[in-house]
Amino acid sequence: MSRQQTNLVTIGSVQLGAGNAIALQSMTNTDTRDVQATLEQVRQLASAGCDLVRISVPDLESVTAFGKIVKESPCPLIADVHFDYRLAIGALKQGASKVRINPGNIGDWDKVEAIIAAAKERQAAIRIGVNGGSLPRHILAKYEKPTAQALVEAGLEYLDRFLAADFNQMVFSFKSSDVLTTIQAYRLAASKLDWPLHIGVTEAGTTWRGTIHSCVGIGTLLAEGIGDTIRVSLTADPVQEAKVGLEILRSLSLRPTGISVTSCPTCARTPENLIALAEQFEQMVAGMAGQARVAIMGCAVNGPGEAREADLGLALGPGKALLFVKGQIVESVPIDHALERLYEEVSRFVTTKDGLA
Ligand code: SF4
Structure with a gap:
């Protein structure tokens, strides 16, 4: 997949743009003043990818x-600040690698310039978060509503002003809760801007709805080579956001796949509780290092053949499962021990040359 080339922006130890890997990010939902709880969540998010x-x-x-x-x-932190420029400057002084601001709600431009000066002094980056809810008045008057063109025009105006302040460590986002507007805005932005884009669908909703909307919005753009960092927004535990984001990147081969577990859709031939077994195995290998394609299939007749691309897997039968490796059946295992045996084989597989990440 060819990716849109963007300028290099450094966020602590993470580099965005210029062909660097797409960075995954999420946001804590603890009370920031509770240092231990927030730190614990930061660690969980870093562990989740x-x-x-x-x-x-x-x-x-x-x-x-x-x-x-x-x-x-364990990773660079971004301070999210609204309204009060002094909080952004304070966070930069405290070591923020990047601040996320919406210049439209900071107030007079000299306050935005004060944030720019503080970021420049500390070699930090700034995300310019253009949001449909707080567009400059003249742009809203011109377009009447926050269209994709309105969002991008606001971003381009900010770009000129940041460049005039001799600052170039910017990342842009153009957020709308409407998936189509989001896609249109980022496509337009990618054609006009050389700076890294932070991709996300804002206020996407609960886990079920938000996951679908984010996969469609973020996935469409990434597949077109647009985007340098992503955040999935869910009304849920932020670790869920990280998991969904990681899987979006994996689905497009933008991250190593890890242990990818596929399973058949089930049909009248499925004799055991395949759905529960597949979900259980996915959890068992969630933190396992290395790479392997594992398939858990519902029948011995079609299973191994249908899972031809898998490195290894199970094909279930009444009371037992066939363990197969590279399409060849190697063992018949009682169903109660099937996941355990598969886990052993996957562990062995990832330590061999073929399975190494
Ligand atoms: S693998 Fe077997 S059980 Fe699963 S969908 Fe295919 S035919 Fe049905």
Whole structure:
């Protein structure tokens, strides 16, 4: 897949643009002032695959807490600031690798320039989050509503002003809760901007709805080579966001696949509870290092053949399962021990040359 080339932007130890890997990020939902709880969630998100974590900084107490969290964080942190430019400057002084602001709600431009100066001094980046809800008045008057063109025109105006302030470490986002508007805005932005794009569908909803909307919005853009960092927004535990984001990247071969578990859709031939077994096995291998394609199939007749692309897997039968490797049946296992045996074989497989990540 060819990717849109964008300028290099450095966020602590993570580099965006210029052909670097697409960074996965999520956002904590703890009270930032609770340093231990927030740090614990940052660690969980990093373990789940996040390269960057964003934290809300809504008040001065949170600025102080942010500094403590930065010191222990396993990954670079982004401060999310609305309205008060002093909080953004405070977070930068406390070690934020990037601040996310919406220049449309910061107030007078000299306040935005003060944030730019603080970021420049600390070699931090700024995400310019253009949001349909707070477009500059003259742009809203021109387009009447927050269309894709309106969002991008606002972004281009900010770009000129940031460049005039001699700053070039910008990342842009154009968020709308409408998936089609999001896709159109990012396509337009990618054709006009050389800076990294942060892709996401905002206010996507609960896990079920939000996952679908995010997969369609983010997946469509990534498949077109657009996007340098992604965040899935869900009304759920942020670790779920990270898991969905990681799987989107894996589905497009933008991240190593890890242990990918596929399973058949089940039919009248399925004799055992395949759905529960597949879900259980997916959880068993969730943290396993290495790469393997594993298939759990519902019948011995078609299973191994249908799972031809898999490295190894199970084909279920009444009371037993056939363990197969590269399409060849190697063992018949009682159903109660099938997942255990498969786990052993997958563990062995990933330590061999073929299975190494
Ligand atoms: S693998 Fe077997 S049980 Fe599963 S869908 Fe195909 S035919 Fe049906």
